Amino acid sequence: QVPCKTPAPQKIPPMYIDVPPSNGLTTLTILRLIHEDGTNILKTINKPGSTAIYAETFEDYRKILKLLDEHNVKYHQINLRIPPxxxxxxxxxxxxxxxxxxxxxxxxxxxxxxxxxxxxxxxxxxxxxxxxxxxxxxxxxxxxxxxxxxxxxxxxxxxxxxxxxxxxxxxxxxxxxxxxxxxxxxxxxxxxxxxxxxxxxxxxx
CATH class of the missing domain: 3.30.70.330 (RRM (RNA recognition motif) domain)
Incomplete structure (x- = not known):
């Protein structure tokens, strides 16, 4: 009997914020606000004109999106859909x-x-x-x-x-x-x- 393949783990899409952010805050200030909110960031990667933020869990991912919206921080994502x-x-x-x-x-x-x-x-x-x-x-x-x-x-x-x-x-x-x-x-x-x-x-x- 051929064993079933283990399903691939779901990936959490990164959030890309503009550098500098359009709301007057600095990138470091935004990262500090995320940290003070008790949200865990797995890593950040600097890209030309933006910073990619990788959440540690899906719960952290949703909290970061909520915080960015509350502070009017513009962001974009490569993959907007998280599979159920x-x-x-x-x-x-x-x-x-x-x-x-x-x-x-x-x-x-x-x-x-x-x-x-x-x-x-x-x-x-x-x-x-x-x-x-x-x-x-x-x-x-x-x-x-x-x-x-x-x-x-x-x-x-x-x-x-x-x-x-x-x-x-x-x-x-x-x-x-x-x-x-x-x-x-x-x-x-x-x-x-x-x-x-x-x-x-x-x-x-």
Whole structure:
């Protein structure tokens, strides 16, 4: 059996502030304000006309962005999108509903989004995909062991190599690019899988 590859760690994008900053403060003053705010900087790199600030954690990253906005410090980023945390939860009863599970999970993780796990063979009752904002607190979700006293198992979600639209179930395009009618990945009817009322029945391939 070939072992699964460990997912690559998520990278925190640097923030580039202008040198000199446009708000009248110096670069050293801004770095001092970040330090006094209790925020950790992994490193800074001087570039032509700017300074790159690398946050130590995603929580530090958000705090730095907030501080820069509060002091009207202009900045730019190479990568503005931080990918969410995505997990797969297994071991639930097959009659578990999306709403009931989401209500339970949100008691601990209020920003969690819960959806039936979509595969090329449809959905599988009792297996769900959990999506969370990329915070340090939410990273602890993978250590969750019980939901309603039921022993569950958490795996990191691995995206399929074949691009499959979650809305229409056609290949080679993303959901946000799709203008086709919805087709349920579970029962093959004309609705989104999140609105399916037949999730407890066997999926149609």
């Amino acid at each position: 945390l995505e997990y797969v939860m297994k071991g639930l009863p097959t009659d578990t509903t999306t709403d009931a599970l989401q209500n339970e999970i949100r008691k601990l993780y209020p920003d969690a989004a819960v959806n039936p796990l979509l595969t090329t063979k449809g959905t599988h009752p009792g297996i769900y995909k959990i999506t969370l904002p990329p915070t340090d607190v939410n990273k602890k979700f993978k250590d969750l062991r019980y939901v309603c006293n039921i022993r569950i198992y958490i795996d990191t979600y691995r995206r399929p190599t074949t691009l499959l639209c979650e809305l229409c179930q056609r290949a080679s395009h993303n959901t946000h690019q799709c203008s086709y009618e919805a087709r349920c990945a579970h029962c093959a009817e004309g609705h989104d899988v999140q609105d399916c009322t037949n999730l407890t029945s066997p999926p149609k391939c």
